[in-house]
Amino acid sequence: TQLLEQSPQFLSIQEGENLTVYCNSSSVFSSLQWYRQEPGEGPVLLVTVVTGGEVKKLKRLTFQFGDARKDSSLHITAAQPGDTGLYLCFRASGTYKYIFGTGTRLKVLA
């Protein structure tokens, strides 16, 4: 099974702190998506990265795709309580697609 390993698994931080979540695979991605999911809801798409070395910014969120396309990171600057949720990476295309990462549960305390 081709897993997408995410780290850390859990993260509890104070409002205003920065954090980074990682998503790693043993195989190359053709594309990768990041989602945030709140309890009882479906995952909401944050970004899709396609090109090795690509960096995308979404307000305080910065997404990076590794040069070798085997890893990705999500960095949040000055976290806010509204950032609380389950962050998931997802391989939506290519070989071994339809695989979700193991998830990072983030809690931002006011």
Next chain:
Amino acid sequence: KAGVTQTPRYLIKTRGQQVTLSCSPISGHRSVSWYQQTPGQGLQFLFEYFSETQRNKGNFPGRFSGRQFSNSRSEMNVSTLELGDSALYLCASSLDPTGLEAFFGQGTRLTVV
């Protein structure tokens, strides 16, 4: 543009019964995939449909089945329900199987008692 619609949102069934869940993809999207989410196993792929044909299937027993209609709407069926089938069932739509992006519905919360 309407998003992915899943019905019903909540469902309570008894062990041994069967259940059918529905998913209407985004207009123009022809690929629908289904996932099961549980606290212990996370999100796991069930199957994918495109042009009314099942293209891929995850590692689930035959009690889990699905189909897709000509308008791309999809249903999944679970027969002989077990307590362990209690989960959030999510469907996602994409333009086609080669699409780079998938968009998810809010899910159907199934509770088996």
